[in-house]
Amino acid sequence: MVQKTTSQAVSSRRITLPTSFSDGFIADLAELNSQFTKNGSRVFELYGSFQHGSFHSARPAKYLPLISRLEFQRHVRLALDQKINFNYLLNAPSYANFEYTHEGRREFEGLLQFLCDCGVASVTVTAPYLIDIIKSRFPELEVVVSTIGYVGAKRGITQFEEIGASRIVLDVEVNRDFRFLRHVTPKSKVDLEIVVNPVCLYQCHFKFNHYCVAGVGGHTHKGGCGHPYNQYYLNWCYLEKLKTPGEFLRSPWVRPEDLHLYEDFGLHHFKIAGRGLESDELLDRARFYLEGEFKGNLLALLGWPHWLQFRKKADGTKLDPLEISLENEDLTGFLDFFHSKEPDCRLGCEGCGHCDKWAAKHLKTNDSELLKGYIATMQENISKLVRDIPTAEETLQQQKRWNDAAASQGHLS
Numbered sequence: 001m002v003q004k005t006t007s008q009a010v011s012s013r014r015i016t017l018p019t020s021f022s023d024g025f026i027a028d029l030a031e032l033n034s035q036f037t038k039n040g041s042r043v044f045e046l047y048g049s050f051q052h053g054s055f056h057s058a059r060p061a062k063y064l065p066l067i068s069r070l071e072f073q074r075h076v077r078l079a080l081d082q083k084i085n086f087n088y089l090l091n092a093p094s095y096a097n098f099e100y101t102h103e104g105r106r107e108f109e110g111l112l113q114f115l116c117d118c119g120v121a122s123v124t125v126t127a128p129y130l131i132d133i134i135k136s137r138f139p140e141l142e143v144v145v146s147t148i149g150y151v152g153a154k155r156g157i158t159q160f161e162e163i164g165a166s167r168i169v170l171d172v173e174v175n176r177d178f179r180f181l182r183h184v185t186p187k188s189k190v191d192l193e194i195v196v197n198p199v200c201l202y203q204c205h206f207k208f209n210h211y212c213v214a215g216v217g218g219h220t221h222k223g224g225c226g227h228p229y230n231q232y233y234l235n236w237c238y239l240e241k242l243k244t245p246g247e248f249l250r251s252p253w254v255r256p257e258d259l260h261l262y263e264d265f266g267l268h269h270f271k272i273a274g275r276g277l278e279s280d281e282l283l284d285r286a287r288f289y290l291e292g293e294f295k296g297n298l299l300a301l302l303g304w305p306h307w308l309q310f311r312k313k314a315d316g317t318k319l320d321p322l323e324i325s326l327e328n329e330d331l332t333g334f335l336d337f338f339h340s341k342e343p344d345c346r347l348g349c350e351g352c353g354h355c356d357k358w359a360a361k362h363l364k365t366n367d368s369e370l371l372k373g374y375i376a377t378m379q380e381n382i383s384k385l386v387r388d389i390p391t392a393e394e395t396l397q398q399q400k401r402w403n404d405a406a407a408s409q410g411h412l413s
Helices: 023-034 069-081 102-118 128-137 154-162 178-184 207-216 232-243 246-250 279-291 298-302 305-310 336-341 354-362 368-387 392-410
Strands: 014-018 042-048 085-090 122-125 142-145 167-169 191-195 269-271 324-326 363-365
Touching: 014 279, 023 042, 023 069, 023 279, 042 279, 069 085, 069 102, 102 128, 122 128, 128 142, 128 154, 154 167, 154 178, 207 232, 232 246, 232 305, 232 368, 246 324, 246 354, 298 324, 305 368, 354 363, 363 368
Parallel strands: 014 042, 014 269, 042 085, 085 122, 122 142, 142 167, 167 191, 191 269
Antiparallel strands: 324 363
């Protein structure tokens, strides 16, 4: 459980935060913003989407709140009453070319009209074609380019600016590329934003397909609420982390204490990931990044104990919980290396060792033998996912479990 602190942020910052779609969440968020009125820092925008649909987001339906259009409209209005904008996510990597059909265009523009009528201020989009459509047909909507657009070069910023984007959430791979950020931020005609708590492996070239799989997990089809998928990518990602502790440090997260390094050259927009989390968890994360201070296990703040999903062994028994900690206070100065030395991490880690050294010193586990057990179990799990063809009955059961999990998200707190 994350631990709260009380210090204030030292400079103005604009936080983009997921919403839980709970009405009480808006009131609590307004109270949080009121604590930072003097320095101008605030959660200025909430983001979210419907659980599933033809034009869905990049997150699987079973992890998102099931809300009606009336509930959505009321939630947006409550946010606007507190001077908090709402951003709707249309950030799936693909819509199976449905947007090129008569039916698809009509449905897409119907959704956009509904969002405008609700008072939605902006939409986050991945596909350039959809951005051009939105700016042509609904110019009142601000378009934000998703981090799944993988903008990590000056040319990408220019391309999206030319078709009407007004803000770009940069590829997380440039979070620690200070040479790039220092150069493009002051010159950019559009606002630039970074995701502060990504959990992906650094320079992982599997993540594009992982996003595709996750996005299809929210695509309505045959009366269902998304196409199910197995946990191959998540299993693989956390297996890499457990085998190579330096990967926990290489992931391009940014501590609350280090936001000032970005604000110094004019980057003030910071996005917190975490759709599907409870209201209290979201408010905690917002508070820590507004204050610029957090005490405790950084992995708890980032929401990283995903390895616990892979405790089940081949014989049906479960491993004991594996505890991994990375105390945030021990990481003071870690990011300074990237800020001052400007290493080109795209060339690999040979001859550097910065992240591995910090991991060896500060990353702790509760049981080294248990760690080996997780690694063995996860390796066997991947082998099974690759080796075995699911039966037709297993596929039907998986779809039912998926639909049931999504339906269970329908009760807002």
